[in-house]
Amino acid sequence: MVKRIVVIAVCCLALFAGILALRSSKGKSGSHIGLENDSRQTISASGAVEQEWQSRIEAVGTLSALRGADISPEVGGIVSRIYFTSGAEVKAGTPLLELDASADAARLQGLKATADLARKTYLRDQEQFKVQAIGQAVLDADLANLQTTEAQAAEQQALLGKKFIRAPFDGRLGLRVVDLGQYLKPGAKIVTLQALDPIYVDFGLPQKAVSRISAGRKVAVQIDAFPGHVFPGEVSAIDPKLDAVTRSVQVRATVQNPRHLLLPGMLAAVTIDMGPARRFVTIPQTALSFNPGRVTVFVVEAKGQTPEGAPSLVVEQRAVSIGETKDDQVAILDGLRPGEMVVTSDRTALRNGTPVIVNRAVGPKSDTASGTRR
Numbered sequence: 001m002v003k004r005i006v007v008i009a010v011c012c013l014a015l016f017a018g019i020l021a022l023r024s025s026k027g028k029s030g031s032h033i034g035l036e037n038d039s040r041q042t043i044s045a046s047g048a049v050e051q052e053w054q055s056r057i058e059a060v061g062t063l064s065a066l067r068g069a070d071i072s073p074e075v076g077g078i079v080s081r082i083y084f085t086s087g088a089e090v091k092a093g094t095p096l097l098e099l100d101a102s103a104d105a106a107r108l109q110g111l112k113a114t115a116d117l118a119r120k121t122y123l124r125d126q127e128q129f130k131v132q133a134i135g136q137a138v139l140d141a142d143l144a145n146l147q148t149t150e151a152q153a154a155e156q157q158a159l160l161g162k163k164f165i166r167a168p169f170d171g172r173l174g175l176r177v178v179d180l181g182q183y184l185k186p187g188a189k190i191v192t193l194q195a196l197d198p199i200y201v202d203f204g205l206p207q208k209a210v211s212r213i214s215a216g217r218k219v220a221v222q223i224d225a226f227p228g229h230v231f232p233g234e235v236s237a238i239d240p241k242l243d244a245v246t247r248s249v250q251v252r253a254t255v256q257n258p259r260h261l262l263l264p265g266m267l268a269a270v271t272i273d274m275g276p277a278r279r280f281v282t283i284p285q286t287a288l289s290f291n292p293g294r295v296t297v298f299v300v301e302a303k304g305q306t307p308e309g310a311p312s313l314v315v316e317q318r319a320v321s322i323g324e325t326k327d328d329q330v331a332i333l334d335g336l337r338p339g340e341m342v343v344t345s346d347r348t349a350l351r352n353g354t355p356v357i358v359n360r361a362v363g364p365k366s367d368t369a370s371g372t373r374r
Contacts, residue, residue, distance in 0.1 A: 041354055044344050053278055055274040055324060061253075062203070063201050068193070068194045070191075070193075084097070084191065172196055174191055204246070204248040222269045284344050286344045296317050296319050299343075315354050
């Protein structure tokens, strides 16, 4: 009897263990099948944010001096004196360099003496003409001779003055490229002179911006050599002719440069604010899909709940109207509300109603101090 009871108990335990094992196996199999049948797409998304948007035009320009010239002599000669040092600030009329003019000075003295003799001869002959000792023809010849000798002396005086070179305007000198005793040919460079305050920035704008730009419009200039520093200026001139190839217009702005930080030839980022700031809904540009005749985004929407109680997410394609772009953001004029989520990852596999899993939500970065995006 005891053996029979033991056998029955063992059989019951074995049967119970088998049932538990079977249930566990079915549960694992069902879970595996559920995972295999999960057709949700993993996406990344960003929220639409409403914020102030300053309409602006951005361009890249080149700095040029208000006045700039390579100083060079009009006549040749040997350098006899140098009055400047490289990098010096000079005023208009400051002596820079002198060429040897000893021979020219001697010739000038001879021409002045000849002109003085011609003047005395003419005055004496005038007295003779009054008493009819000489004729009119002699007096006319004396006058012509006097005028000729005076013109020759004046010409030599001008030539002598060209041997003494002065700064034509206020500015900063560059590097000296001549030495004492060196022979200079006419037109040979001595040093560059640049007027740096104010300074020009020249840049091009597309044809569509012509109606929005005018002289006096404020501009902000930034140089990568001085990160975070903004140099204010204003538009001073607009070219009346567009480039026939690029359909762009050249614009010149004048920028204040009292510390002479800006130098001619620098590359500059130019920003022009256009009117007062407005509020727009903005999203990353990566959320846009460009189709023939329209621009669309995929909006993430909640449709019911999952078995676990979480929101069931699907995407819906929606047409939007876009405005200006700034950095990585674009202004949405119509089609989105603040707070809606848009897909920013690859959208090739998405269709209306596709269930999705949001892997990462990335909001637009903003500068809390100024309210503008970077």
